[in-house]
Amino acid sequence: MDYLKFDNDKLYEKIQHNEKVDYVLLNGWVRTNRDNGSIGFIEFNDGTYFNNIQLVYTLENVKENYSKIKAIKTGEAISCKGKVILTPNNRQPFEIQVDDIDVLGTVSDDYPLQKKRHSFEFLREIAHIRPRANTFYALYKVRSVLAMAIHEFFQTNNFVYVHTPIITSNDCEGAGQVFDVTTKGKDPFSFFKQHVNLTVSGQLHVEPFALAYKKVYTFGPTFRAENSNTPRHAAEFWMIEPEIAFADLNDDMKLIQDCVKYCIKYVLDKCPNEMNFFNTMIDKTLMDRLNHVLNSDFKVVTYTHAIDLLSDAVKNGHKFENNNIVWGMDLQSEHERYITEHIFNCPVFLIDYPKEIKAFYMRLNDDNKTVAACDLLVPSVGELVGGSQREERYDLLKKRMEELNMNGLDWYLDTRKYGGCKHAGFGIGFDRLLMYITGMSNIRDVQPYPRTANSIKY
Amino acid sequence: MDYLKFDNDKLYEKIQHNEKVDYVLLNGWVRTNRDNGSIGFIEFNDGTYFNNIQLVYTLENVKENYSKIKAIKTGEAISCKGKVILTPNNRQPFEIQVDDIDVLGTVSDDYPLQKKRHSFEFLREIAHIRPRANTFYALYKVRSVLAMAIHEFFQTNNFVYVHTPIITSNDCEGAGQVFDVTTKGKDPFSFFKQHVNLTVSGQLHVEPFALAYKKVYTFGPTFRAENSNTPRHAAEFWMIEPEIAFADLNDDMKLIQDCVKYCIKYVLDKCPNEMNFFNTMIDKTLMDRLNHVLNSDFKVVTYTHAIDLLSDAVKNGHKFENNNIVWGMDLQSEHERYITEHIFNCPVFLIDYPKEIKAFYMRLNDDNKTVAACDLLVPSVGELVGGSQREERYDLLKKRMEELNMNGLDWYLDTRKYGGCKHAGFGIGFDRLLMYITGMSNIRDVQPYPRTANSIKY
Numbered sequence: 035m036d037y038l039k040f041d042n043d044k045l046y047e048k049i050q051h052n053e054k055v056d057y058v059l060l061n062g063w064v065r066t067n068r069d070n071g072s073i074g075f076i077e078f079n080d081g082t083y084f085n086n087i088q089l090v091y092t093l094e095n096v097k098e099n100y101s102k103i104k105a106i107k108t109g110e111a112i113s114c115k116g117k118v119i120l121t122p123n124n125r126q127p128f129e130i131q132v133d134d135i136d137v138l139g140t141v142s143d144d145y146p147l148q149k150k151r152h153s154f155e156f157l158r159e160i161a162h163i164r165p166r167a168n169t170f171y172a173l174y175k176v177r178s179v180l181a182m183a184i185h186e187f188f189q190t191n192n193f194v195y196v197h198t199p200i201i202t203s204n205d206c207e208g209a210g211q212v213f214d215v216t217t218k219g220k221d222p223f224s225f226f227k228q229h230v231n232l233t234v235s236g237q238l239h240v241e242p243f244a245l246a247y248k249k250v251y252t253f254g255p256t257f258r259a260e261n262s263n264t265p266r267h268a269a270e271f272w273m274i275e276p277e278i279a280f281a282d283l284n285d286d287m288k289l290i291q292d293c294v295k296y297c298i299k300y301v302l303d304k305c306p307n308e309m310n311f312f313n314t315m316i317d318k319t320l321m322d323r324l325n326h327v328l329n330s331d332f333k334v335v336t337y338t339h340a341i342d343l344l345s346d347a348v349k350n351g352h353k354f355e356n357n358n359i360v361w362g363m364d365l366q367s368e369h370e371r372y373i374t375e376h377i378f379n380c381p382v383f384l385i386d387y388p389k390e391i392k393a394f395y396m397r398l399n400d401d402n403k404t405v406a407a408c409d410l411l412v413p414s415v416g417e418l419v420g421g422s423q424r425e426e427r428y429d430l431l432k433k434r435m436e437e438l439n440m441n442g443l444d445w446y447l448d449t450r451k452y453g454g455c456k457h458a459g460f461g462i463g464f465d466r467l468l469m470y471i472t473g474m475s476n477i478r479d480v481q482p483y484p485r486t487a488n489s490i491k492y
Numbered sequence: 493m494d495y496l497k498f499d500n501d502k503l504y505e506k507i508q509h510n511e512k513v514d515y516v517l518l519n520g521w522v523r524t525n526r527d528n529g530s531i532g533f534i535e536f537n538d539g540t541y542f543n544n545i546q547l548v549y550t551l552e553n554v555k556e557n558y559s560k561i562k563a564i565k566t567g568e569a570i571s572c573k574g575k576v577i578l579t580p581n582n583r584q585p586f587e588i589q590v591d592d593i594d595v596l597g598t599v600s601d602d603y604p605l606q607k608k609r610h611s612f613e614f615l616r617e618i619a620h621i622r623p624r625a626n627t628f629y630a631l632y633k634v635r636s637v638l639a640m641a642i643h644e645f646f647q648t649n650n651f652v653y654v655h656t657p658i659i660t661s662n663d664c665e666g667a668g669q670v671f672d673v674t675t676k677g678k679d680p681f682s683f684f685k686q687h688v689n690l691t692v693s694g695q696l697h698v699e700p701f702a703l704a705y706k707k708v709y710t711f712g713p714t715f716r717a718e719n720s721n722t723p724r725h726a727a728e729f730w731m732i733e734p735e736i737a738f739a740d741l742n743d744d745m746k747l748i749q750d751c752v753k754y755c756i757k758y759v760l761d762k763c764p765n766e767m768n769f770f771n772t773m774i775d776k777t778l779m780d781r782l783n784h785v786l787n788s789d790f791k792v793v794t795y796t797h798a799i800d801l802l803s804d805a806v807k808n809g810h811k812f813e814n815n816n817i818v819w820g821m822d823l824q825s826e827h828e829r830y831i832t833e834h835i836f837n838c839p840v841f842l843i844d845y846p847k848e849i850k851a852f853y854m855r856l857n858d859d860n861k862t863v864a865a866c867d868l869l870v871p872s873v874g875e876l877v878g879g880s881q882r883e884e885r886y887d888l889l890k891k892r893m894e895e896l897n898m899n900g901l902d903w904y905l906d907t908r909k910y911g912g913c914k915h916a917g918f919g920i921g922f923d924r925l926l927m928y929i930t931g932m933s934n935i936r937d938v939q940p941y942p943r944t945a946n947s948i949k950y
Contacts, residue, residue: 041650041706043650061706061737061738061913062706062738063703063911064911080706080738081652081704081705081706081707081737082650082705082706082707109910109911110911111703111738111911111912111913113738138738138913138914139884139911139912139913140909140911141909141910141911142909142910145910145911147910162700162903162904162906162907163700163906163910165700165701165704165705166703166704171704171705174652174654174701174704174705175652175705177653177655178647178651178652178653178654179647181643181653181655182643182647182653185639185640185643189636189637189640192499192501192540193636194539194632194633194636195635195636195639195640196632196636196940197635197639197713197730197939197940198940198941199728199940199941199943199950200658200690200713200715200728201671201715201727201728201943201948202941202948202950203948203949203950204950211675213659213673213674213675213683214673214674214675214676214680215671215672215673215674215690216671216672216673216674216680217669217671217672217717218672222672222674222680225671225717225719225727225945226727226943226945226946226947226948227946228948230948232658232673239940239941239950242620242621242623243623243632243940245521245569245624246539246623246624246629246632247539247540247623247629247632247633248499248519248520248538248539248540249539249540254712254713255655255658255712255713257658257659259675259683261683269659269683269684270657270658270659272655279519279539280519280520280538280569280571280596426597445620445949445950446620448620448621449620451598451599451600452567452599452600452603452605452621453521453522453567453568453569453597453598453599453603454569454597455519455569455596455597456596481655482654482655482656482657482697482701483656483657483660483697485657485659485684487683487684488684488685489684490659490660490661490684490686490688491661491903492657492660492661492662492697492903
């Protein structure tokens with residue numbers, strides 16, 4: 035008998051296209067195995083397709099191998115030979131009538147992923163095993179597809195991808211706590227002969243490339259040594275930071291809107307099974323929420339107007355944890371969510387923030403009080419994207435950097451005197467975007483091996 | 493007059509498709525400007541297309557603005573309004589008859605990128621400006637396209653992209669010098685409450701994902717604190733590390749060959765102008781070499797046989813710097829290049845290396861002396877890819893790790909007792925692949941902001 039080797043995805047594809055398949059050889063893992071003495075069923079998956087394949091073994095067919103096959107355990111790696119049987123009236127379009135199964139890899143008795151439902155907290159302790167659990171299997175697949183969405187969006191629009199450095203002597207925001215990069219020995223900074231740390235943002239490094247290619251983006255890991263034990267903060271996370279030249283804040287907001295919609299649509303198109311799973315098991319409002327975003331024009335509201343609206347809400351009896359709404363304050367998540375969820379019920383760009391609460395590189399508006407920043411707020415999450423038009427005027431930027439005692443950025447200032455032009459960009463936290471698109475609520479559950487304070491087993 | 497705003501790439505595209513374009517508005521930068529008193533020519537580029545656009549201004553047409561326009565300097569950001577004139581008999585298919593030009597960003601007199609030819613060494617000192625120089629403009633574009641080639645190759649083959657962690661408590665190879673990740677204060681490792689360092693490889697972290705998805709890959713930055721001042725070593729570099737389950741060394745070599753050919757073909761297709769530039773200006777053998785690889789079946793040669801061949805070469809009078817060819821030695825670049833260039837003149841997989849010179853996780857062959865490793869050697873570079881089948885047998889792997897006094901990898905061993913199976917993978921240094929494909933000979937010239945010992949200005 036000639037058994038054709040297949041991955042599950044290709045087998046599903048062939049059958050969905052009504053192509054004839056007969057005898058197949060499948061390698062993969064056992065999700066469950068149950069039998070009644072004369073017939074048994076293995077839920078089988080090789081990781082290439084969301085749905086399992088059912089392997090059906092009968093005493094009649096596998097004969098003396100029956101007891102061997104019925105003893106196969108959850109998690110074991112197997113090689114199955116059998117015949118494809120179409121089952122157009124069942125939920126699954128086909129099953130495999132088993133001729134024989136070999137065990138390629140056993141599982142020891144302490145295998146932590148048993149059939150029962152495990153808590154996310156427990157699964158976090160076995161980050162190397164949890165990709166086999168349904169939720170995480172779906173999640174990391176979506177993570178991969180979402181990363182590809184980002185690249186396709188920018189590359190099809192002729193953006194140039196720039197690998198900005200991880201080790202740097204700059205601390206972009208001039209504020210965040212950073213991890214140092216050291217070597218053993220008397221002088222921990224001897225390797226580079228100066229203080230260096232892990233990057234907190236690729237923006238400053240990518241701006242000079244925008245002045246060569248007009249449209250560029252970074253997509254890589256960034257780091258914050260903040261000891262924030264929240265569901266939304268990790269010490270290591272991936273950021274997407276595009277930068278466009280000859281562009282202002284409006285161009286920036288258009289790009290953000292296009293990018294976010296593209297990503298959502300891409301994932302819905304490429305991962306229908308996974309997204310259906312998240313909508314069923316994790317967040318029943320997920321699909322509605324994402325479709326609502328796809329069909330919304332994002333609103334634009336000034337910070338100043340938002341403060342008025344929040345003040346009105348307080349006057350009308352709404353209670354925030356921080357109820358002291360004053361112009362100049364940094365908005366908290368509760369305020370941001372109130373704006374996007376209760377006032378507008380759609381994605382909202384807040385723009386023109388007080389310069390004091392925003393980064394030094396943002397362009398000063400003509401009022402001399404606010405800067406051309408935009409934060410995208412979305413329902414159920416709050417801030418998803420932060421962007422700004424950059425200060426392209428050499429003198430103003432230099433003055434601002436002096437006010438803030440920033441040094442060592444002469445090269446950055448250079449870009450303002452060597453053919454500079456207006457330009458803008460933004461940053462998306464990739465892990466938070468993934469949380470938003472899947473409905474997962476803890477950043478520890480969307481990273482392969484999350485890095486948060488006090489926890490690093492791998 | 494209605495001037496339609498265009499990027500250069502879109503304008504070239506329209507004209508190549510014989511679509512009518514009349515009056516245009518172009519934003520970009522001046523490469524050169526020369527005039528003879530009544531007519532002048534600006535070589536103009538906005539970064540979206542390799543070829544410049546020629547802007548032609550005449551006294552007759554721009555009148556009193558002539559002296560303003562003739563004063564525009566190399567590097568300045570400009571906005572040009574003009575009319576597209578087709579020039580089918582010239583090298584460039586069209587030019588712009590200027591109506592007016594506004595300067596958006598001037599350059600100060602110390603602008604380092606003048607019209608003359610600059611050395612790569614000089615340009616390394618201005619990493620934030622060199623993307624505007626022809627070679628680097630072409631190079632970072634190819635870098636971006638090559639990164640996309642990697643993602644497209646793996647994603648169209650249904651591999652799952654995994655972001656393996658940068659900060660880790662493991663030192664994969666058990667050998668390399670690592671950078672530590674610390675915070676300020678009495679205990680530099682207090683943040684994670686244990687010693688942590690920058691990853692030297694994502695392989696160990698990605699293997700568990702191969703046992704969930706069958707086909708996975710990483711693509712991210714890795715680090716080595718080696719003080720090697722060579723043209724091929726950097727402290728920070730990007731690595732691609734795929735891993736495939738139910739696969740042996742032959743499957744691995746097939747995947748490597750497919751991947752390398754796909755990348756070369758992709759770049760040749762998407763960057764014809766840039767690749768032509770490299771072939772003309774950097775390495776006149778480049779195209780021949782790449783096409784030769786595309787059309788070669790890669791040879792497979794055992795390490796043991798290679799040692800015999802090298803011994804024969806020495807007997808026949810060939811002089812290596814290290815002429816002492818003995819079984820068990822680690823091959824140097826001179827040996828590798830001799831094999832691929834002189835003996836076979838095509839890409840060669842060397843396989844089955846002595847276990848002592850290879851990593852602990854490689855699968856022991858039945859001879860008990862060699863491991864199922866493969867290094868891909870290519871002409872003019874030497875080693876380009878390193879791969880292996882992994883030791884999937886729990887007892888053998890555990891024993892090898894004990895011999896090498898390796899600790900803290902229980903989670904890695906777990907994967908061998910929880911439904912493990914044969915699997916294999918490889919690593920490609922992305923920066924070296926880029927050097928190979930462009931003919932550039934120094935890793936400092938293919939990274940946006942290279943990180944090598946003693947040099948970190950940005």
